[in-house]
Amino acid sequence: MRITNPKKDYNEMADPNNPMTSPSDAVSSSSPDADQTKRVNVIFSNSTYNTLQDLASSQNISVSDALRQAINVSDLVVKANQDPKSRVLIDNAGQVQEIKLIR
Numbered sequence: 001m002r003i004t005n006p007k008k009d010y011n012e013m014a015d016p017n018n019p020m021t022s023p024s025d026a027v028s029s030s031s032p033d034a035d036q037t038k039r040v041n042v043i044f045s046n047s048t049y050n051t052l053q054d055l056a057s058s059q060n061i062s063v064s065d066a067l068r069q070a071i072n073v074s075d076l077v078v079k080a081n082q083d084p085k086s087r088v089l090i091d092n093a094g095q096v097q098e099i100k101l102i103r
Contacts, residue, residue: 077101 044052056066080086081101088099 052063052066052070055070056063059066059069061069077088077099078101080088090097090099
């Protein structure tokens with residue numbers, strides 16, 4: 001399953017007060033996508049980065065694409081959990097599990 005939303009700006013996830021997560025332009029201003037593309041620097045623990053690499057490798061995609069995919073899946077789950085009528089379910093050979101965020 002691949003969930004994409006190239007028009008969504010995930011820049012709101014960055015903390016402008018933290019130089020490690022504050023966004024910067026990823027492309028030059030002469031590029032037509034300059035207003036829609038942002039670069040974010042993130043520091044991961046080794047285990048989180050290894051998980052990200054495993055996700056990318058298992059799907060034969062780049063680490064950047066795996067991260068984009070993880071953000072999109074997270075967005076889907078967060079929105080579903082905010083709607084009391086929505087549920088996110090995984091059915092694995094009749095074994096159904098619900099994905100819920102715990103805060």
